[in-house]
Amino acid sequence: MTPTRRAAALAVSALAAVLLPVGLATPSYAAPGCLSEPPTGLLQAPCDDEVPPETTLTGVSTVPTAAGWVATSTMTFTFSGAHTDADADAIGLECRLTGPARAHDWTTCTSPRTYSGLVDSGQPYSFAVRAVDPADQRYTYNDLATLPGDDEPGEDLDASPAGLSWGQDTAAPVAFVTPDAYDAQSPQRPVVPSRRLPIRLNSNERDARFECLLDGRTTSCTPGPWVLTGVASGDHTFTARAVDRAGTPSAWSEPFGFSVPADPRRRAGWKKQKASAAFDGSVLVSRTQGARLVLKTRKVGELRLYAPTAPSYGTVRIRVGSTGWQTVDLGRARSDRREIVVIDQFSGTRRGTVVIEVLSRGRTVKVDAVLARTNVRRGD
Structure with a gap:
């Protein structure tokens, strides 16, 4: 505190000591329990609003997948703040973004808040928003009660901000589909003398899953070495695509045509x-x-x-x-x-x-x- 402010504080403290009734000591902190903090007069004890506002994240333009990823470089958030008591002070809002690009610390913001031009990275993004009571936040009190100071820092803003964290992956994966079927007579449309066809499914993106079609119908499949089982006799076409953790699919693989023989029905003499x-x-x-x-x-x-x-x-x-x-x-x-x-x-x-x-x-x-x-x- 500067010599000038210290002298002013001593003067006001001395004046308060003269004017206050005997037995009424100067309070060291603002009294709790009110809805608004500005003091109503020089000789009245300040009041401390201890109930901060709360924040709600009401919407997001792209909901992350179950694994927490999105396939877009633009995210828009809508949010609001409200008092939980009868406080009538206006609500303020502050936003923060952490991550590989366009990151910033707490700054005043309004709903909706849009971030564009975000980048793919192994580092996740995290958005947070908190409600603030600007009217109360201007007033803090020291042990002299009537002078600006530092009473309870942070109690005029939401201590548990609302927010969302996500990873970003906007690039489509590439699928590699390799059936294990060789037929010298017809290499482009092999005959598989079995009801099982080993197939290897791989992608250039880690943790990609696969979607597979047999004759145009969905069939379950898994990445890596995998076996298509229970294949009926006749001609078939198989294709697959990779889907990355953000839900972006690759192109369908080139259809793989193959045929499975049939068992003749037993007749007399056999x-x-x-x-x-x-x-x-x-x-x-x-x-x-x-x-x-x-x-x-x-x-x-x-x-x-x-x-x-x-x-x-x-x-x-x-x-x-x-x-x-x-x-x-x-x-x-x-x-x-x-x-x-x-x-x-x-x-x-x-x-x-x-x-x-x-x-x-x-x-x-x-x-x-x-x-x-x-x-x-x-x-x-």
Whole structure:
């Protein structure tokens, strides 16, 4: 305190001592319990309003995701302040922003408050707003009671500001979708002799999740090595996209087309036999000449037979509709994948039912699965 202010304080204190009634000591602090602090007179004890106003954040332009992220560089906040008692003083508001850009300490503000041009960063943003009683905040009291000083700092503003914290990520992720399916006959549209297709899903953004479609319908999937299971027989298309923590999706991946063979229905002269390495865990077995299997189709541009081979096995013949028979000797055919291409994908279209008939007599024939699909399109 300067010598001038100290002299003034002593003079006022001395005057108060003379004028105040005997036995009434000068109060050291303002008395609590009032609604407004300005003193009403020089000889009256100051009054201290101890109830601060409260703050409410009423709206935000973009609500963060459950993980606390937004995909925008502009945020607008609406807010208000109010007294919780009968105080009629006007409400003031102060805002603060912390984060990587445009950060500032407490400053007077009004609702709505917009921040634009914010930047993506690993550091989160945090907005806070607090209500203030400006009329009361001007008055503080020291132990001389009637002079400006420092009584209870901060009690004229909300000690628990309203606010919101968030992370910002405005860049779209990139999805990497890698199916584990190789087919030398048709690399662009492979045949998968299984109801399981391993697929690796990765993104350039950490913590991205994936959305996947099988034949245009949503199917659950997870990032990293993942297996599409329970795939039905027939032709399929798979695609996926990454969605980052702010909810921004990547572009859909290039559709991946593939086909799954079918098990022929058992008929007279055939019996089912378990086989762990088989397509559906079993094969159809026959030693009866003329015994047939039938696979109903409309158009066939490619036909593959999946069957185990061994020198002791017999022969079958296959045709589509009314076309000529083609013979397959399961005792002579050799294939590590037990896959025999009966009609390749460039041999034209045939119409009708696929018929497999046992040609040999008294020799074992085993059939695992059959693929019958339309021709590959040019450019596939």
